Amino acid sequence: MSSNQPNPNPIGPAPPLLRLVEKPDRGRALITTGPIKPGQIVLVDSPLVVYPSSLASLPVFCSRCFRVLPSQPFRCPSCHVARFCSARCLFLSHPALLCHALPSLISGNVTWPDDLLFLLSAYSLPSSSLLQLLSLHSNSRFSDESIEILHSELSSLLPSNVVPLHFSTETTSSLISKEKNNSFALVIPMNPKFEVCGVAGARAYGLYLWSSMLNHDCLPNVCRFDYVDDLHRENNTDFIFRALHEIKEGIEICTSYVGVTRGYRERQRRLMEDYGFKCECNRCKLESQLKENQVEEEEAEEDNEEEEVKVGEAEEELEMSDIDDDDFLHTEYFERYICDCGGYLAPLPPLQDGAVSNLRECNGCGIVRKDDPGGDGDAN
Structure with a gap:
């Protein structure tokens, strides 16, 4: 078969x-093969590809590991554009096709789409x-035009004597579709100086094989930790x-594609707009029933009728006049697993003797606090 048809x-x-x-x-779904303890690491996933979020990120973050650059970084001897935080990252370098294209991308008055940073990185991968x-x-679907x-712009940036493996308009279309549905952001540290530098939100994006197979749940049972700036981690991405x-x-292990503190309608809207599906997890089914019952009660109240609402076998009968927020049903989950910053609080990995840790770490702000279901806990 032709190399252009993988x-x-x-x-x-x-x-x-x-x-x-x-x-x-x-x-696709990932299912546990045995019992998992609180805080236990269930998945460590290395990226298939990591690429800069924009050209503006290049002077700020290492082009290999995407840590914050030191005051005197190492410059790429080939493109003279990319910078690296260490001799090791310089030696490992960055995607070959991206390296070749960077001088053209930063020169002149042409505004190149950021999608090219991904495509140049992806086409640099081994088969x-x-x-x-x-x-x-x-x-995701995109117009042929x-x-x-985009493919023509990409072709103009390639070395004249190089045709990447599987290079074709069809592959480019497929790659862009994969990127739009499966890319993960490596967020910047919480520091205003990066916004001044023109970088906000993500420092880089990555595509991960197994992480992309985790389905959504509005009350997830796992959460993701990134340690990009940890100097002691060799595989920091x-x-x-x-x-x-x-x-x-x-x-099944599940993560959440949207903020779990959002209301039912907002979660459903975001999931449909960004991912193209309606969530029917247990939480959404329950809250949907509550919404339906609330509408019925409001209609009944217009006729001065009073109704009691019964939701599920496990729920007590509740008067809808007492319901101010969908989240009241999940208060214990939010108090136990959601940090004030909006991140997730997961126990640290089990101790050497197998005991569950009484410390919880936030995957957002990084705070560590004691597990104290009856109180606020002590933050470190």
Whole structure:
């Protein structure tokens, strides 16, 4: 078969503690192969590709590990644009096609789309990694004209004597679709100076094979930790997922694609607009029923009728006049697992003797506090 038409590539064995299954209503899913303790690491995922969020990020973050650059960084001897935080990162360098294109991308008055940073990085991958990237699911669609223009711009930036593996308009279209549905942001540190430098939000984006197979739940049982700026971690762009609470064998591990503190209607709107599906997790089913009952009661009140609302076998009968917020049903979850900053509070990994840690770490602000269900806990 022509090299411009990549074959589907097996994604390989599932990570330890997990197995990959196909669910008719959810697609790929990762299921636990045994019981998981609170705080236990259930998945460590290395990126298939990591790439700068924009050209503005290049003078601020290392082009290899994406840590904050020191005052005297190492410059790439080939493109003289990329900068590196250490001799090690300089030696490992950055994607070859991106390196070749950077001088053109920063010169002149042409505004190049940021999508090219991803495409140049993706087409620099070895064939096995590129095929794994192409195996990711996606449902985004783009016009033929926009893809043709993007592919033409990409072609103009390549070395004259180089044709990347599987290079074609069809592959470019597929790559952009995968990127739009599966990219993860590596966020910048909470520091105003980066906004002054023109970088806000994400320092880089990455595509991760197994992380992309985690489905959504509005009350997730795992959360993701990034340690990009940890100088003691060699693989600092790895994602680490830890269990928020005990997970039984055979249960799907899920993360949340949107903020869990958002209301029912807002969550559904964001999920439909950004990911193209309506969530029917247990929380959404319950809150949807509450909304329906609330409408029925409001209609009944117009006729001066009073109704009691019963939701689910496990819920007590509640008068809708007492319901101010969807979240009252999930107060324990929010108090136990959601930090004041909006991040998730997961227990630290179990101790050497297997005991569950009584310390919880926030994946947003990084605060560590004692697990104190009856109080606020002590922050460190």
